[in-house]
Amino acid sequence: MNGIEFTAIGNLTRDAELRFSSNGKAWATFSVAVNEISTVNGERRENVSYLDCKVFGEQAEYLVESAGKGNRVFVTGKLRDEKWTDQSGAERRTKTLYVDEIGVSIRWATASVTKKATGSSQAAPAPVASNGGDFSSDVASTEENPFI
Numbered sequence: 001m002n003g004i005e006f007t008a009i010g011n012l013t014r015d016a017e018l019r020f021s022s023n024g025k026a027w028a029t030f031s032v033a034v035n036e037i038s039t040v041n042g043e044r045r046e047n048v049s050y051l052d053c054k055v056f057g058e059q060a061e062y063l064v065e066s067a068g069k070g071n072r073v074f075v076t077g078k079l080r081d082e083k084w085t086d087q088s089g090a091e092r093r094t095k096t097l098y099v100d101e102i103g104v105s106i107r108w109a110t111a112s113v114t115k116k117a118t119g120s121s122q123a124a125p126a127p128v129a130s131n132g133g134d135f136s137s138d139v140a141s142t143e144e145n146p147f148i
Contacts, residue, residue: 005077005079009072009074012030012069012073014069018064026058027055027057032050032053032075036048073103074103079096080095
């Protein structure tokens with residue numbers, strides 16, 4: 001899949017929103033706040049960037065079970081442009097990280113790991129929505145898009 005490989009470490013800004021496609025495949029959306037702290041001329045400055053993310057399959061379900069608002073996580077995946085038309089007819093754009101891997105950080109917290117039984121040993125690739133990234137309309141399934 002095309003896309004810019006990207007990794008970020010930050011805090012979940014809200015609980016992940018779990019959804020299911022018409023064929024029962026899970027996907028979730030969430031946002032990560034990434035803080036950059038610097039000192040300029042003795043003055044502390046903080047810049048916060050927000051990263052919208054989508055995760056698919058069992059990882060989406062595990063995220064909802066494992067982490068919530070405020071938890072520190074690391075995410076890695078492919079950064080993609082998403083386009084859609086809003087209710088007023090204006091074209092809108094955003095960048096979204098399609099997550100390959102997500103995990104909780106134990107830098108300032110502890111975590112407990114529970115291995116889940118899975119049907120396959122390989123992670124499925126993140127799907128590509130033919131409608132600009134809006135999976136809520138449940139586009140038809142294809143071999144290269146196993147989650148929708």
